[in-house]
Amino acid sequence: MTGATLDLGPSARAARRSLGGEHAGETGIALPPFIDHHVHLMLVPRSSLRDSALAGVVDLGAPLPLVGAELRRDGMPRLDVAGNFLTARGGYPMGRAWAAPGCARELDPEPADGRAWLPGAAETAVREQHSFGASVIKVALNRVAGPVLDRPTLDAVVGTAHDLGLPVVAHVEGDDMTRLAVDAGVDVLAHTPFTEIVDDGLIARAVAAGQRWISTLFVAGYGEATPDAVRAADNLGRFHRAGGRVLYGTDLGNGEQPAGLNPAELALLLGAGLAASDVIDALADPWPRAEQPQGVATFIAGEPPADADRLPDWLASARVVPAEDLEYLAAPPPLDDPSRTDRLETL
Template sequence: MPRADDSRTEAVLDLGPLASAVRRSLNGDHPGETGTMLPPLVDHHVHLMIIGEDALADTAIAGFVDLGAPPDLVAARRHRGGLPRADFAGAFLTAPGGYPVGRTWAAPGSAREIAAEHGDGRSALPSAAETAVSEQHAFGASVIKVALNAAAGPVFDRATLDAIVASAHRLGLPVVAHVEGDGMARLAVDAGVDALAHTPFTEVVDDGLIARAVAIGQRWISTLYVAGYGEPTPDAERAADNLRRFAAAGGRVLYGTDLGNGDQPLGVNPAELALLASAGLDAAHLVAAITDPWPRRARAEGIATFVPGPPPATTHDLPEWLATACVVPTEDLELL
């Protein structure tokens, strides 16, 4: 019979195939430290025009997707190397007078208004939609963002939205939509939008529409925290329920914080991860959500995420554990 003081190995979470046990190099500040290696961490929804261009430097976030900024900021940042790796949407494409036109937080040039499409599409001249998409691409955008916020002003009609999506796809760019207000999630699915910038929070997305979103491969960027800032508001409850059913149906969830919206930590936000776990994502799916390279196809090479110490035993403790992560060169880690 084992004695009461015998050491025992505690159970730890299964983090899935993306995680590996490693030891750090004997060189450096933490020689021989053991922990877990994960792919580079990505925040799929930030706003540098609010938080500042260098706000994510020296954090555990190795990549980010800026979902709304003036094109001159995009052009300036795209030529900088180093970490974190950046992808940009450029300006919000919106209907005349639509969201976020007039918002105090929206820097000049961060909203691009597009007139409604007219005609049969056979003109030799580019349409307003084609011109706006081409502008963002020329400035360095790798994704196109459209504003579908019926709660805050006019939105695109279906013909104009179709023209934007078609123009973006011809350039190989995915389209992400801010959806807010009744019917906006359906409009995005009907038009073949590739991703939602937020989990829908102002309307309940029915199971049939969720099934259609999953079938077309639509991704949902989480941003659960900013739906209630940690409080059980109706928006927060709707978002959590929508995401729970989307994930259960096989939908692809991307970790995103909408950094710049409210008071949030720079780097990994444990509160966002905790809400994802509460919405039903297990440890392996949480890791997949925060390491997905979207909109790129490949992860950054030569770097990895290192989380010191053994993985926690419960999903409840996973967010705070991940918040201790850092970016290290892959060559500094040895598989155990």
């Protein structure tokens, strides 16, 4: 490598493709596998992402038969699913033109007539999603579009999910919906809040609780500085500066977006104040699992950019490669070390 480059963080390593494999001897940068933490396979097929920079995707709302069939198929990208949106009777996304039949499940309120010993609709729905293969539970808290789950019902969803070891992710939209999610112990927000300015005190509470926010900044304005887009960038910047964990996510399937990494989303993350290494951390976070996709790595040919303006397109040129095809270039000893040689370590 020559010249000044961005600090990509400790996970970035100089590497070359194996001399015995495809693109023999090509040099570049190896990074951990990338994940889009918010996609909808009912709107964009998983097959369209197989040759992209994505090693994993998290589907956050689809009919159970669709994602169930995908879970039974091997191949890339790795898939985690939420299954159905869990929503109030008549709530979001019911009635939306893009919402495929069967993608949402309406919950009746928890009983308040002394029948608490019986499983309610919330517990039943969460346990059925889990048995179907869901590794995360999604709730819709969209007051703009209609009714939302009442607090006892939301508490039942979160409590049952946590008992099963599942995180809960919420679509929040409308006044006080972020506060409701924080108060109820929701683990992740499916979108950076975009319809309200989240005050610093609430952000501090979210960070202290370990809540993560999935970015989806692009779909807040589709490239325009709309009020929603400005609010989202401001909220995400303050959340990040307060120590909050940001996850890269695009809401893929929502509007015109590239199949794979979206350079516009990456540029907006940088604009919100994330450094290059922070963006890579947001891409490489294995959530909702503890481990990253196995046996693969991200490889980008050539030298990394020297300035942040070029980072989004450079990252979007990445490809998923078998980890065994990469040879890591060892860091050289100090210049005055007489034993210095250029060595390779093979993964």
